[in-house]
Amino acid sequence: MEELVATVPEKDIASYLREALVCYGAGAYRGCVVLTHIALFDGLRQKLLALAPVNAVAKAVSAAIEPLAASQKVFELPLIHQMKGAGIITQLEADILEQLNKQRNKAAHPSGHFVTAEEARFVFSEAIQKFLSQPIRQTSVVVSGIIAKISGPNFFPSATMSDINAVTEQETQTLDPAGMPQLVAKLVEVLEGADATATRNARRFLLSLASRRDPSTSAVLVKGFVDPKASNDAHAQNIAMMVTADPSILRSLSVATRMRVEALLLKNASAVGLEVPYPELRNPARILASCISVLGETSMMAGYKQFVDWVIDKAPYSPEFIRALKTSPTLLKSLTGHYLEKASNSQWDVSNPFAEALPAMDSALADVLSDEDAFRLVAAVVRGADWNGFGPIEIAKGKFVNMPAVKAKAIAFASVNPAAAQSAMIDFDQSSELSDFMTDYF
Structure with missing residues (x-):
């Protein structure tokens, strides 16, 4: 049980659990169940509050629950039902939470129910293993932390893509997927800023995200960067390199954005030429080769023929x-x-x-x-x-x-x-x- 407490990262929640553990050690099993219940539902509220800034569904659930909690009204069942209805938790998770809530009610009220050591251990372990030990769905805090460090000259100690990916992976390890749009938006702001070091790091970060070739991340990059910035020639090289890192980005473009992206690919090709080393993401031949490997020649000739012809003609x-x-x-x-x-x-x-x-x-x-x-x-x-x-x-x-x-x-x-x-x-x-x-x- 002590080891389980150590898996909970939030200090205030872990404090409740240590009190619950003291109760258990003293044979006050009823107190162990009640304190574990407090830790569990306060922990769930924290998860919602962390997610709310970038997730409209979580924000709506939190807005409905927080007034109840603030006025000391019963909010546990409404919280479970709201989270289940919003798809934040699964049906199975909702069933577990309802069961734990029932066991707390029997323990805390004069119901004649006798709480055993086995029941206290069950409630304690289920609450931690199923919910509290899981990382809080962090969004704003993680994004703010990344942006606060992005201008550091040693943010990426190496220019090697594998090393860049390792840094990016660590920085986003606790970032909830719902926070990706916020991260991309902030990185784009930095990319367009005046700080050369921060701009370089933001570019590398975005390219590393693209190199994951994850469909959900690709969709965020298209919506947060490619769509709004494809009309700006200043991003010709950035978007060309991103296409090399993840050619599947080209699949989801609207007609207007597709035409703009092809124009940017041509602009980058004219500016860069074929003199830069082939491994560089901005090399036009490397761009085309990467796209063909994912999309095939038929797709590229149909959607990006001018760019294809430019490369082949060279x-x-x-x-x-x-x-x-x-x-x-x-x-x-x-x-x-x-x-x-x-x-x-x-x-x-x-x-x-x-x-x-x-x-x-x-x-x-x-x-x-x-x-x-x-x-x-x-x-x-x-x-x-x-x-x-x-x-x-x-x-x-x-x-x-x-x-x-x-x-x-x-x-x-x-x-x-x-x-x-x-x-x-x-x-x-x-x-x-x-x-x-x-x-x-x-």
Whole structure:
């Protein structure tokens, strides 16, 4: 019983329970039941009062009960019924509370009922284990505590996402789900403030919440941030990064918000380009890859075609992005077409950077390309070499030794489909016989 008292976090409620425990130890079992009852229903009132600021249902129940409690009127049964009717407690919890209330009434009134040690222990343990040991549904207090600390330069000691998530998880551990809208609203206020450190931390906090990919949290982020702020260009990068963290956010947008978000994705893409490292949430290719992994290419092409086209047209040289398109045949075909065009381009400022990037992409390309497309890529590089691009020349003269995976697939295709391989060579202005081509470059 002493260990049970230690599980109750509220000091005033725990004080009642210690008095109840003293009664039990003295054999005053009736007193133990009555004091436990006081602790139980005062504890329930505290839970309601903590939830009321951000929950209209809890606020209404609390408003109906508090006048009764303040005027020393019986409020226990009305509290149980109101909480059950509002869905704050389950039917089973209501039944337990009514049973505990009945046992207190029999113990406190001249009913002739004799309270045993077993009954006192039962009431004591049920009240604590089922209700009082559970965290109070904290909202305003937790939110205020987070916002009070958010400007601290060491609020997030690390910029690593896993570390950020660990901090966020700890800070929201006792936050009732009903308090999430209030938290998001306060974080957005900080995000738009003048304190650079607080703004950075608020952004990280919001992105961490999004990374949970929890449907209820996603709905709050849409309502509290994306919907009201999508009309503001200043949030282009913030919303783009949030979409990367949780692409499912895009599913629940209204028509107007969807159009605004696509415009922001394009604005972020234009501002950021593809030069930032791929792992960064703001990288346009990373954004598209993340969205495809959750929503699929059909959904993205239907709802965000301009953004999709922008990324594909830029043809990112990222192995991670290439692999992300493995199950997106339409986009992969388009990306492959861009790669072939770059490889065979007569302009050196196009073919040389692409050739320089090819070795790092070799494994990823081999994973996603068909044997035929691998052969066509080889033929395209040879065509680029014909234009005297030093990048394609280096690869072609080296017989594609720095592209072993693509080379192996190209050789396999030529061996099995020589006629199709010859046709592919013609597409890239290679007039030699396939056998000579194989000797020269393989």
